[in-house]
Amino acid sequence: MKRFILYTFLFMLALPALAQTEEPEGRHVLGLQLGIATVSGSFHDSAYEDEYPAFARDGLLMAGSYRYNFGRYLGAGASLSYRHNRYNLDAFAAPDDELVTGKSAEAWRSVFTLADVYIRVPMPEVMEVYLKGSAGASFNRSASWQVQTVYGDIHMPSDRATALALGWGSGISFNMHPFTVGVEAGMLFTRPEFTVADPKGNPLQHRQPMNSFNVSLGVQFRL
Numbered sequence: 001m002k003r004f005i006l007y008t009f010l011f012m013l014a015l016p017a018l019a020q021t022e023e024p025e026g027r028h029v030l031g032l033q034l035g036i037a038t039v040s041g042s043f044h045d046s047a048y049e050d051e052y053p054a055f056a057r058d059g060l061l062m063a064g065s066y067r068y069n070f071g072r073y074l075g076a077g078a079s080l081s082y083r084h085n086r087y088n089l090d091a092f093a094a095p096d097d098e099l100v101t102g103k104s105a106e107a108w109r110s111v112f113t114l115a116d117v118y119i120r121v122p123m124p125e126v127m128e129v130y131l132k133g134s135a136g137a138s139f140n141r142s143a144s145w146q147v148q149t150v151y152g153d154i155h156m157p158s159d160r161a162t163a164l165a166l167g168w169g170s171g172i173s174f175n176m177h178p179f180t181v182g183v184e185a186g187m188l189f190t191r192p193e194f195t196v197a198d199p200k201g202n203p204l205q206h207r208q209p210m211n212s213f214n215v216s217l218g219v220q221f222r223l
Helices: 004-020
Strands: 028-039 059-069 074-085 100-106 108-123 127-142 146-147 152-156 160-175 179-190 193-197 203-207 214-223
Touching: 004 028, 028 179, 059 108, 059 214, 108 160, 108 179, 127 179, 152 203, 160 214
Parallel strands: none
Antiparallel strands: 028 059, 028 214, 059 074, 074 108, 100 146, 108 127, 127 160, 146 152, 160 179, 179 214, 193 203
């Protein structure tokens, strides 16, 4: 633990020197990404008996970003991401269930607005490797579903909630003048609290972790 604190302190002392190192390339970087959001934890591993079964499926992640390079090794910026994860209705009501006469569902949806800090290791004219830490807010819409059975309907409405969002990522990009192409992997964490009605119509408050591991391909333009 003492070594970790010492290394962290030395790194913080080195940041001003790193930021002062000039880079000949453009400092302003615009990026677009498209990838897969793999759900994790209770966002995926749900059971029928759960009070609020999430049953989220792996889905889509789209992102746009802006970065300003302070020097050769440091950068900061902002990003806007949209994540779409369908509800796994077959896990909730099996396709061969003879009691089910019909079913439908709407997906989990999230929009992330994040501030990003980058530690970069550029290799001029060839490639760049980076680490990224993010913090901001998520704007979420819970999944809704309806199952029709021979005994009546079961319905779960959706709700909207805002929550703190955190993230980390690492990536590599290759110089393809006048743009770069790369791949990024990382995690997004958020835990909004939804208020919905349970199947009996009673108010239900539930704090749902909505975490995902994301892998995306992207293109960046330097200005």
